[in-house]
Amino acid sequence: MGRVKFNIWRGNGDGGQLQEYSTEISEGMVVLDAVHQIQAESAPDLAVRWNCKAGKCGSCSAEVNGKPKLMCMTRMSDLPQDKPVSIEPMRAFPGLKDLVTDVSWNYRVKEKIKPFKPRKPDNDDGTWKMKQGDIDRVQEFRKCIECFLCQDVCHVLREHHLHNEFIGPRFMVYTAALEMHPLDTEDRREQLKQDDGIGYCNITKCCTNVCPESITITDNAIIPLKERVADRFYDPILNFFRLFTKSDK
Numbered sequence: 001m002g003r004v005k006f007n008i009w010r011g012n013g014d015g016g017q018l019q020e021y022s023t024e025i026s027e028g029m030v031v032l033d034a035v036h037q038i039q040a041e042s043a044p045d046l047a048v049r050w051n052c053k054a055g056k057c058g059s060c061s062a063e064v065n066g067k068p069k070l071m072c073m074t075r076m077s078d079l080p081q082d083k084p085v086s087i088e089p090m091r092a093f094p095g096l097k098d099l100v101t102d103v104s105w106n107y108r109v110k111e112k113i114k115p116f117k118p119r120k121p122d123n124d125d126g127t128w129k130m131k132q133g134d135i136d137r138v139q140e141f142r143k144c145i146e147c148f149l150c151q152d153v154c155h156v157l158r159e160h161h162l163h164n165e166f167i168g169p170r171f172m173v174y175t176a177a178l179e180m181h182p183l184d185t186e187d188r189r190e191q192l193k194q195d196d197g198i199g200y201c202n203i204t205k206c207c208t209n210v211c212p213e214s215i216t217i218t219d220n221a222i223i224p225l226k227e228r229v230a231d232r233f234y235d236p237i238l239n240f241f242r243l244f245t246k247s248d249k
Helices: 031-041 106-113 132-143 149-153 169-179 189-195 205-209 215-231 236-242
Strands: 001-013 015-025 061-064 067-070 083-087 095-097
Touching: 001 031, 001 189, 015 031, 015 106, 031 083, 061 149, 067 205, 067 236, 083 205, 095 205, 132 169, 149 169, 169 215, 205 215
Parallel strands: 001 083
Antiparallel strands: 001 015, 001 095, 061 067, 061 083
């Protein structure tokens, strides 16, 4: 393929700039291969996070030509060769060094979500009865590799930096996996409305578009959660009947 120029972000949490490099690209290489080659040839102190190089660990998330991507799954042959390839860290999170960002906020968010609370077993032997369709519904959400590309592309976090008010698409998926589980009995609707900021999402589907696991984040997770919150807090007919019942579930 020949020699290709790269503009790679170098810096830390206090700032930095794009620095130009070039390296020889061969057939089948991905962006992460090129970054490693640049490390070996001319930038041994370049910081980059990676692990499996198979698109399953979510470690090598970055912005390639301005788009959130896994570097190990982005082939050089799919990128324009007539101008430098830009590689920058995810913008939704604080920079640590070069292409490495501090994503620890995500784990703190996860700890605050109400955990799985199963109902009592249906049978004396401690087992439950479940419909296969209910089981299948939540399996999609369990494919998440926590690459946080959906968090990075979300405008609420990326542009408006409302990390204290919105948990982001990844944790809407996590919450949906709990809320839609056929055995779960916990009610997270008030938390979704008050603490998790589900109202901030305007369903642009940008999170769905960048998901490397092809999880239908917007349609299958966020919109159903929005509907549950709307039914609980904004449906006038249901609210009327709740005046005469003990349960609001």
